[in-house]
Amino acid sequence: xxxxxxxxxxxxxxxxxxxxxxxxxxxxxxxxxxxxxxxxxxxxxxxxxxxxxxxxxxxxxxxxxxxxxxxxxxxxxxxxxxxxxxxxxxxxxxxxxxxx
Numbered sequence: 001x002x003x004x005x006x007x008x009x010x011x012x013x014x015x016x017x018x019x020x021x022x023x024x025x026x027x028x029x030x031x032x033x034x035x036x037x038x039x040x041x042x043x044x045x046x047x048x049x050x051x052x053x054x055x056x057x058x059x060x061x062x063x064x065x066x067x068x069x070x071x072x073x074x075x076x077x078x079x080x081x082x083x084x085x086x087x088x089x090x091x092x093x094x095x096x097x098x099x100x
Contacts, residue, residue: 006058007051010054011046016065018057018061018063018064019061
C-alpha cells in the first residue's frame with residue numbers, strides 16, 4: 001500500500017474511533033533528533049506528533065471492522081463454492097489395474 005494511502009486509512013480509522021491517542025508528549029532535550037522532511041501535505045488540523053501516534057496505533061491495533069467484513073466475505077464464498085460443488089454430478093475415479 002502506498003504511504004499516502006496508509007496514512008489516509010489510518011486517519012479514517014482514528015476518526016471513526018477505532019483508537020484514541022493521548023496528549024502531546026513532553027519534548028525531550030538532548031540527544032540526536034530525527035529530521036523529517038515532508039513529501040506531501042499532511043491532513044488539515046493534525047500535528048506531526050498526532051500523525052505519528054495515529055500511525056503507531058494503526059499498525060499495532062488490528063482493524064476489527066475490516067476483519068469482520070473479510071470473514072463474512074470468506075464465509076459467503078465458502079457457501080457459494082459448496083453450492084457449486086454440490087450441484088455437480090458425482091464422479092468416480094477408477095483405479096487402473098496393472099497390466100501383466
